[in-house]
Amino acid sequence: MxxxxxxxxxxxxxxxxxxxxxxxxxxxxxxxxxxxxxxxxxxxxxxxxxxxxxxxxxAGAWPDEKYPELSSEEDIDRWLMDVRKTSLV
CATH class of the missing domain: 1.10.287 (Helix Hairpins)
Structure with missing residues (x-):
């Protein structure tokens, strides 16, 4: 602001x-x-x-068909944790 x-x-x-x-x-x-x-x-x-x-x-930039490994909230959370771990190294 x-x-x-x-x-x-x-x-x-x-x-x-x-x-x-x-x-x-x-x-x-x-x-x-x-x-x-x-x-x-x-x-x-x-x-x-x-x-x-x-x-x-x-909206739709990450279509479900292209990213089936991110189909649930748990999948997305797991992916985010992996990305964050990798970026800290």
């Missing part, structure tokens, strides 16, 4: 929030900290969206 400080370039925008959400925000976050709070929340959500997109793009 990015670290926002006084040197970070910013741009003002206008957004609309549902009243109930604005009330929750006002109850929890002091007025001078709301932009930073919202920026971090947006960044976290964008990170999740980008991760989901990457997962969708790579």
């Amino acid at each position: 990015a670290n926002y400080d006084s040197d970070t370039e910013t741009k003002k925008i206008t957004i609309a929030l549902p009243t109930f959400l604005l009330l929750r925000l006002s109850d929890r976050v002091p007025s001078r900290q709301r932009s930073r709070f919202i920026a971090r929340a947006v960044e976290e959500r964008l990170d999740i969206e980008e991760q989901l997109a990457a997962l969708e793009e790579t």
Whole structure:
């Protein structure tokens, strides 16, 4: 996550929030900290969206037919342990 400080370039925008959400925000976050709070929340959500997109793009990269030795969770765990042992040497 990015670290926002006084040197970070910013741009003002206008957004609309549902009243109930604005009330929750006002109850929890002091007025001078709301932009930073919202920026971090947006960044976290964008990170999740980008991760989901990457997962969708790579789905099927390791098809079951090509890797029958990795057909169960136990097989995958065993393979990971072997890879980790090998990489430590």
